[in-house]
Amino acid sequence: MYDDLNLYIDGAWRAASDGGTRGVHDPATEDQLGTIAVATEADLDAALSAAQAGFAEWRRVGTWDRGAALRRVAQLIRDRTEDIARVMSLETGKPLAEARGETRAAADQFDWYAEETKRIYGQIIEGRTPDSRMQVIYQPVGVVAAFSAWNFPALLPARKIAAALGAGCAVIVKPAGEAPGSCAALVQACHDAGIPAGAVGFVTGNSQMIAEKLVRSPIVRKVSVTGSVPVGKEILHLAADGVKKVSMELGGHGPVVVFDDVDAEAVAEACANTKFRNCGQVCISPTRFYVHESKYDRFATRFAEVARGLKLGRGLDDGVQMGPMANRRGLTTIGEMTADALDRGAELLAGGQRPKDLNHGYFFEPTVLGRVPDDARVMIDEPFGPIAPITTFRDYDEVIARANSLPFGLAGYVFSNDLARATRAWEDLEVGMVGVNEMLLATAEAPFGGVKESGMGREGGSLGLMDYLDPKYVKIKLAPKD
Template sequence: MYRDLQLYIDGDWRAAASGATREVTDPATEEVLGTIASADEKDLDDALAAAEAGFKVWRRTGPWDRARIIRRVADLIRSRADEIAMVMSLETGKPIGEAKGEVGGAADQFEWYSEETKRIYGQVIEGRTGESRMAVIHQPVGVVAAFSAWNFPALLPARKMAAALGAGCSIIVKPAGEAPASCAALVQACHDAGVPKGVVNLVTGNSDKIARHLISSPIVRKVSVTGSVPVGKQILHLAADGVKKVSMELGGHGPVLMFDDVDAEKVAEMCARTKFRNCGQVCISPTRFYVHESKYAAFSAKFAEVARSLKVGRGLDEGTEMGPLANRRGLQTIQEMVEDAKSRGAEVLAGGQVPPGSNRGYFFEPTVLGRVPDDALIMREEPFGPVAPIATFSSYNEVIERANALPFGLAGYVFSNNLSVATRAYEDLEVGMVGVNEMLLATAEAPFGGIKESGMGREGGSFGLHDYLETKYVKIRLQEQAS
């Protein structure tokens, strides 16, 4: 079911030149699933040379031909959805239903960009004189180095791969070592769909060494990253030396503002089911719940009720609604945050510990904390796990100031039936994305990304394509026409 993975370079799967490998483990059982190749400098140089050659071919491939190939990738991913989802559930622990949904979302990215590649429009500017002609064209930036995260191991690389291919770029993708097989399945779909050799390459191994080697190469002209804020800052420093084009989607700490004119129990159920999706390991997860003080009792009681009702278990087990965290360090961080909040006066309304009897895997109960003070660690740093901290507020200006107090700005959520309040709130929140009475934001046709320390650039939608293009202005002076 889970096979050992090799590198994919210049159209072939191959072992690392050194023969080195790393283990991939199941977060639900802590058992070894298989191994991945660990690339060395020779492998990376081969990938760079392949991507450089592949770019020369792909950039000259017409948009309609690119579109047909990219659409075939989408079709192949959908036809293999069950197989890919099974592998994804094993390497991430997420419930099989969530895994299937993610595979569908990854296919959507390729379908969307198969269509957008035919819509890379330029601009004609009226010349000031009769002899002048001015135009703007968009051209592919070049070879892309893409680094992805483990929490959505198919969707995240799909956003990068599909946009790069749509723009006419070649790409070297480095998936997370915790969950590489899902990305490998996308690469295989590209191979089988007829993407020319060298256009898509996959390398695995030591993330820091791979990043430094690829980004320092003059062959790479664009870097795309999904990861934590510290990782993003490190890569931004590396890219600065070569003045590389960079886009990055980093961590967030999504505030939820629930005003006093909504059904508190209905909103609480929506928030709870969204919060515990993928065990809370979602970059746009709602992570700070600011509830109007008049609605706190009803909201917190319903939230805790939903949390206690969720079935926790292995992703492949029937009926599982929440799986484990992806790794031990994530589990330890969540435990530290809960203990810190309790020490500052927060109330444990549900969960708060490793499930009784659990002695294997990185499981933690769906947890709800009530009346959490703003100085608690969990209110200041992103809780990448199944813990929901709830606080109260009394006025609009107060809650906006508290929501914007952190250096993060990825996603935020507003619940209000008052058009004026909702409009002002989504305008005033310092984030890149806002859901108003809605929590499911990610979709292929919309831009995805944040502001402040949550990143720069956008993935998804037509805006996502332009992060893989360079704008070129052309001015022509016509020669005098012979009489």
């Protein structure tokens, strides 16, 4: 049902050198599913050495052949969708339909970069003199250390692995310990597709030790992180000592601005269904709802109705629309945020507690809070869970200032049928991604990332490849004519 997982080093799966393991648990039942290997420093040294050799081989593979290999990976992932989705649902609790969709999205990453690897274009610069030639080429940065999160355990590492391989880099991926199985399946697909030994590595265990070892190693020249803001800052400090190339997709707190010219009920339904996807554990989740005061009552009422109608349960069960949170610490945080908002005068419109009919697992009811003050914790700290705070606004300048008031800047959303106002709003929001009358932003062909403390660099799209490449400028002086 769930396999114990080893390390993947130099083209082979192997146990930790000292035999160490750690449990992986089902968040819906709290039962242990299996174990992961706990890498030692010796194991990481072996992974780094293998990656160095793998990079030397993989970077010399022609772009058409690289692309063909990545397409094979994509097809293998699609062929194994059911198996991968089942593992993902077990280790994250997300509904099986969501897990299938994520698995297909992970395959899309490999398909996209199978094509982009053939489009790493350089630049010709016109020389100032007839005997000079200037050009810019792009070369793979080298060995990449990639750190992924648990909320999308296949898609997030796929973005990193596919882009790194597409650029000609080698990559050592460290998935989240809560949900490593989906990433392991991607690595197995790379192995079966014929990606050379060492070009892809997979290590699990002590996150802090692994991060320090990999990021400090002179072999690693690029670091990619998806995680929380505090984790990102720690890794950024480590990378600075070695002047490493870094890209980071960190936390967010997505503002949603709902103007007075929209169908409030329809917008509320779209927002609620998106908010509670993956139990609200989505970095670009809509998390602060600013609704024009004339539309508040209808919006809040419909939002709460949708929340109360969601079916909770184990992700593998039929008809389940929302599973558990991934871990107990998140469950505790959402409970504390709810209590804090209510203490500050917010209205409880739906949920607010653990469901009485689910005695095991990390379940929390889809929770909707109305007229939430801006100083409530849920309006300031990222609420990574099934909690939706709604508040009101009166005029444009006021709501944009409130939406931009936090240090986060990942995603934002605007709902308006007025083209001029919607355009002003998406331009004025201080975020890396904006949905206008749309909430589903992530797709393989578009750049994904934020500004301010939400990160740097981009994953996905053509820009995602550039973070794994270094430009090299060449100037040539021609010999004099005879």
